[in-house]
Amino acid sequence: AQETYTIDPVHSQAMFEARHMGFSQQRGSFAKSTGKIMLDRAAKKGSVEIVIDTTSIRTYDPRLDEQMKSENFFNVAKYPTLTFKGNNIVFDGDRVVQVDGDLTMLGVTKPVSLKVANFVCGEHPTNKKPMCGAEATTTIMRSEWGMKYGMPKAVSDEIKLTIPIEAYKD
Template structure:
């Protein structure tokens, strides 16, 4: 009976303990870049970026596995610094932006793999095709932002996508199937609303 009472007391104390919730962060788009590169015929590397995207970031510093991220990318904002190539990449040969104007990523798992290193696994959807993707995340900074005077985080994110996985296999293997994606960003704690 004493053992049962002690167990009940312990459970009630645990139940009453406040559990920290993940904190919402807003991306600072003036200090963020979503870019990609791919190999062209073995002769050169082509660079590009997406200028318009939205992200929803939740960070639990104490328990990173409770963190999450969602992304929506405006395909029409693709820019490879050559207008004719941009038009072709947005055409039905590749992204088919008129029919599929958005690409999305939604995390399903966050795992700390080392000091300041995370693996974020999630579902990437391009052209209405969804595939699992793993992002390698280097946390470059975490703490009070020296200018904004609020909690901030910095990230360098990389992954490799196979465009053929998303129905974009034109010119493979001459133009590389693998596309290297990089995302650099700062994020600040979101304004609290009551």
């Protein structure tokens, strides 16, 4: 039977990393993510929707945060969210290993596959609620969504997204 899980925003903060000036990997995060996971483990199918609040971007440098929110990057005034809608969940035995779907960023929607690691479901040890957790990752070329500022020297085209997810059964 299909079960619905609600993403816990406190423990599901998406992260990104990119090469800076060709010297180092720089990281940032989004403090607010919400969404739902519909999962039928017996039938090995389901869907995922994750909504990332781009206004919650954090790089640990207030000036850089403002630049990342600007029209040059996430343009949060016009596009306050980034959305992943996954409609094909791939299983290996009982474990989810991949979710194929569409990533919408800056008003552009493109297909993306999230690789899923450490997928586990069970009872939360302290609050005793049923939940599932995992870590999803993908690498995108930001230019495919129209984000081209500072390429390729200042900020790489290639961006790694990591989304740790904890979701409680409804």
